[in-house]
Amino acid sequence: MEDMILLSHGSGGESTRKLIEEEILKYFGNELLNELYDSSIFETSGRLALTTDSFVISPIFFNGGDIGKLSIYGTINDLSVMGAKPLYLSVGFIIEEGLTLREFREILKSMKLASEECGVKIITGDTKVVEKGKGDKIFINTSGLGIIEEGMDWRGREIKEQDVVIINGGIGEHGLCIMLQRLGIKTDAEVKSDLAPLNSLTLPLLKISSGIKFMRDPTRGGVAGVLNEIAQKYNVEIEVNEESLPIKSWVKSASEILGIDPLYSANEGKVVIIADKKEEEKIMNFLKAHPLGKDAKVIGEVKGKGRRVYLRTRIGTRRILDPLKRDLLPRIC
């Protein structure tokens, strides 16, 4: 029988120690984590950002990534859109008894590579095991601590009429890819999640432009969700131009088959940016030259006060773009 995670791996005894020292530290090991103190200790100062996310995606391996990579990039992105340079991560595993050691190692390896790519260290962690049928293979929580350098904090910049809404590329890919896979629909190689770490994009962008007024990665709830949050929070009306939305052709097809609007489908490598109109060209030039921004588009504009989002359709009509009302896509992240 294949080696697998057992309840004893979560008991706090010898098996737990072995799992931590012989598996987890083998991949994540660094001078802070290796100490295995109850907390990890480091020195820093300034403006810090803290974020947390639990990942419960199903399936745990998908086209374009896996739950491990997602758990690193997802938290990196929550820091990156706030202008914070990611420094440290914590990782909490909740494993269902019976996950194979092979699968667990694949996830650990994937997390190791993803964290190295982002220049971030995993410095503290926790592993729990639950009985078969009380979890679903593996859930991963990551919390992230980052530092916001001078001039990188966009909070407090006023969003106003004529500000532009920009996205760095095609929308809806992650959610639709996961749904297709979950339904067992055979797909082409191009059908994959857009999963990517945004720190290499948002941080240099904030350095070159002080006209960025808001950034958020449109995960659950999609682009429509984020735009509604902005409209509500800042009391502005936003109009999205349907014609300008970057949507890959497979996303269009999947969207028609599944009846899921790409505007409500999750993304994992996209950022919605609100920026000063005057900075549009500079920002778009930067994005177009970046590997994660080559399909960037200006997709809409701020129309003044209000708390609603409108879609200007291809045929010229204008309709309200509500936030998601149903349980459209459970467990896509």
Next chain:
Amino acid sequence: MEDMILLSHGSGGESTRKLIEEEILKYFGNELLNELYDSSIFETSGRLALTTDSFVISPIFFNGGDIGKLSIYGTINDLSVMGAKPLYLSVGFIIEEGLTLREFREILKSMKLASEECGVKIITGDTKVVEKGKGDKIFINTSGLGIIEEGMDWRGREIKEQDVVIINGGIGEHGLCIMLQRLGIKTDAEVKSDLAPLNSLTLPLLKISSGIKFMRDPTRGGVAGVLNEIAQKYNVEIEVNEESLPIKSWVKSASEILGIDPLYSANEGKVVIIADKKEEEKIMNFLKAHPLGKDAKVIGEVKGKGRRVYLRTRIGTRRILDPLKRDLLPRIC
């Protein structure tokens, strides 16, 4: 039908917003959390401590506490034993569809009170919902950030022969209480978890004594587990005196019925302290005067080099006290 958590509450749409704004913020709300940015931003500087823990305890309500209280105190304790004053917490919920809103509110309330008691703020969070049968009511991850003031960092103080091993009170209570409840055994009012936040004990103690060389809360794996970790990490032999172990009489009875040694049973309000022999009296006087230390005992001593823990039994023999080898107590924290 009673109101309950549905998959739509985790979809990132309107129901998620309502759950966050009308339930979670009602209890946890503060100026940092209320912003609902992707990360929470604050200023600090110095020596910081980061820790994380996922809580998967079953049952979620138990004698002496609930999963909410546990998720706050547990992380507070991981900071407190490192000499870190808890500042901020993140909270990640993984809820199984069908948890009643009444239960969820009770947990939120409990977390609110616990965090207020510890003077810590919940500043960022995440909520996921999984299908019925893919989780177990609720799992909670908390990560904690604390600050270590000058003179509070015990790392690097050398553990050597004659150092004393101290515990602040009765051992094994949490684990045995949970096991009794899980088995449906009717118990007296005195049978309860020792769940308590240790910051009010460890932080003042570190201030008055520079002879503290190590502290850890003996949760999973129990006191025997922590002592073995110390023996391994610092290459010392430790001898525990069985006669001196503080064990409540109900713990003794439960231990006999269940066949679980209190030395391997989890604690949630205890700290194992290694201290300089010369400071023993000062430390014991402090502990005895503290509500969480009145049953404190010197339970053993460091015997020199080695990597083993021995138990000096009541009848004078000496046996090896190994770390836990089996899956003794799944899901007790």
